Amino acid sequence: MTESEFDIVIAGAGVNALSCAALLTRYGLSVCVAERNPWVGGGAVTREVTIPGFKHDLFGSSHVWIQANADFKDLIEPELVKHGLKYIPSTDHITGHPDKSGGPGIVIYKSIDKTVDSIARYSKADANRYRKVYDEFGAIKDGFIRAFFSPPSPPSTMARALENSREGLKRMQEFNLSARAWVEFNFENDFVKAVMLNWALAPQILPEQEGAGQSFYIMIPAVHVYGQAIPEGGSQELPNSMARYIEANGGRVITGASVEEIIIENGEARGLKLAGGAVLRARKAVVTALEPKQSFLKLIGEEKLAPDFASAVKRFSFGKVTICRMHLALSEPPDFTNGADMSACAFHRIVDSMPQMTRQYAEMSMGQPPSDPFLWSACWTLLDPTRAPAGKHTLIFDTYVPNWLADGKSWEDIKEDYAHNVLLRKLQQYAPNINERTILGEYIETKDSLERANLSFVDGTTNGGERIAAQLGAFRPFPGYAHYRSPFRNLYMTGPHCHPGGGISAGGTVAANVLLEDFGLKRASN
Numbered sequence: 001m002t003e004s005e006f007d008i009v010i011a012g013a014g015v016n017a018l019s020c021a022a023l024l025t026r027y028g029l030s031v032c033v034a035e036r037n038p039w040v041g042g043g044a045v046t047r048e049v050t051i052p053g054f055k056h057d058l059f060g061s062s063h064v065w066i067q068a069n070a071d072f073k074d075l076i077e078p079e080l081v082k083h084g085l086k087y088i089p090s091t092d093h094i095t096g097h098p099d100k101s102g103g104p105g106i107v108i109y110k111s112i113d114k115t116v117d118s119i120a121r122y123s124k125a126d127a128n129r130y131r132k133v134y135d136e137f138g139a140i141k142d143g144f145i146r147a148f149f150s151p152p153s154p155p156s157t158m159a160r161a162l163e164n165s166r167e168g169l170k171r172m173q174e175f176n177l178s179a180r181a182w183v184e185f186n187f188e189n190d191f192v193k194a195v196m197l198n199w200a201l202a203p204q205i206l207p208e209q210e211g212a213g214q215s216f217y218i219m220i221p222a223v224h225v226y227g228q229a230i231p232e233g234g235s236q237e238l239p240n241s242m243a244r245y246i247e248a249n250g251g252r253v254i255t256g257a258s259v260e261e262i263i264i265e266n267g268e269a270r271g272l273k274l275a276g277g278a279v280l281r282a283r284k285a286v287v288t289a290l291e292p293k294q295s296f297l298k299l300i301g302e303e304k305l306a307p308d309f310a311s312a313v314k315r316f317s318f319g320k321v322t323i324c325r326m327h328l329a330l331s332e333p334p335d336f337t338n339g340a341d342m343s344a345c346a347f348h349r350i351v352d353s354m355p356q357m358t359r360q361y362a363e364m365s366m367g368q369p370p371s372d373p374f375l376w377s378a379c380w381t382l383l384d385p386t387r388a389p390a391g392k393h394t395l396i397f398d399t400y401v402p403n404w405l406a407d408g409k410s411w412e413d414i415k416e417d418y419a420h421n422v423l424l425r426k427l428q429q430y431a432p433n434i435n436e437r438t439i440l441g442e443y444i445e446t447k448d449s450l451e452r453a454n455l456s457f458v459d460g461t462t463n464g465g466e467r468i469a470a471q472l473g474a475f476r477p478f479p480g481y482a483h484y485r486s487p488f489r490n491l492y493m494t495g496p497h498c499h500p501g502g503g504i505s506a507g508g509t510v511a512a513n514v515l516l517e518d519f520g521l522k523r524a525s526n
Helices: 015-028 072-079 110-119 125-147 157-160 166-175 179-186 191-199 212-228 237-249 292-304 309-317 354-365 411-428 447-453 510-518
Strands: 001-011 033-036 085-087 093-097 106-109 227-233 251-256 257-266 267-273 279-288 320-328 348-349 373-379 392-400 440-446 491-493
Touching: 001 015, 001 267, 001 309, 015 072, 015 110, 015 237, 015 510, 033 237, 072 510, 093 191, 106 110, 106 191, 110 125, 125 212, 125 279, 157 166, 166 179, 166 212, 179 191, 179 212, 191 212, 191 292, 191 348, 191 354, 237 251, 257 279, 257 292, 267 292, 320 411, 320 447, 354 392, 373 411, 411 440, 411 447, 491 510
Parallel strands: 001 033, 001 279, 033 251, 093 348, 279 491
Antiparallel strands: 085 227, 093 106, 257 267, 267 279, 320 392, 320 440, 348 373, 373 392
């Protein structure tokens, strides 16, 4: 049995794990990252799944929140540029919201003024409300960034700050609304409401889930303040560059290395045992970036857990929402019926109306494939031509679906029919040129293929755990363990099941800062 020793060893090589490792490396610590798959990246994976030469982001592809992570932008990204990372920003068109009902559609631009003008074509009152939400971000921006990229505050912190004034209480009321109630509360035009609700549900929350109102005060302004960028060559280039940086500075990133055990000795994490018997010893700490049931119930064992902690792990909910996604290789990009400005957007959120949204989530709750779904689509080759042969394009489009089917079938059974006769037909209502003439190749992703690709995509969920109030902030992943420490000495957690949750944010830097503070290498933040 071979043994190697490092300061820190990390289970899993997703973006959170690698960003944690990269920041620790910046402080001179030796780090080893072990990954089950032959590649790194977790949810940020790029593959040629349709035709050779066409690069598709299989899972995560939108790099918005990482642009707000100061540790990443200031400390890590400058180093990653030396190892091949190049971000391509969307400098004008961010998101298109086409309208097949005769309206002009709405385009979200980097410019708040142009965006407000686009919304005003539907409702001046709604445009003014949108601008007001954006304007109010200035007062909370610093606090949001601090809260998003720091260990969670106690649940009462916000209430104490807001409860002593009439304006504060009004804001608390809005924060506690569901996403559907918030858009009904704030907007008047049905299409504008549908656009805003569709946007808000991106983190896989449910329309009637209370406490989602506060997200609008971040979601709306953030895209104008931070913009959106994608890595040249695909999402995979972010984790690839982090792996290169770690190895160039004395660390190791081992692929094809399935973790069989988190070694606990006398209540302390001491390393990782890999399939085949190799052991990675940790002088200072072990970090698990794997989902909590895998980490604690499988790799440590319930017999080593306190009963109340074991119960908390078992109760952790991943939710009932997954995706059905088509990847297409195309001879030309989508040509949207709303005109050139709409077609210039690389990313689209496609929704008809509020009743459509209500119907989709009702069908999902009953285990039925949505009959008339909204879509999200991305033609990243409009921004990054390196992802396809010259003049050709890639396209992703998908919708949310239930991860269980009431009729007992699997998504593998129905994926061909659903993708072609529901998803593609829906897209063609808006971009009719995506047809047998322009489609060169295809690949369909479902719950089943998601589970095969990544053991942390439990039941085909991709967001690191259900984003309900009981699993956010100080409750994520478990009450009393939201500060990235576990019940075992020197065993830490990172990943989308920890705060701030799913999405490409390089949130592993938050866990890394906790380790650095515990080691006395960095002063604790206030």
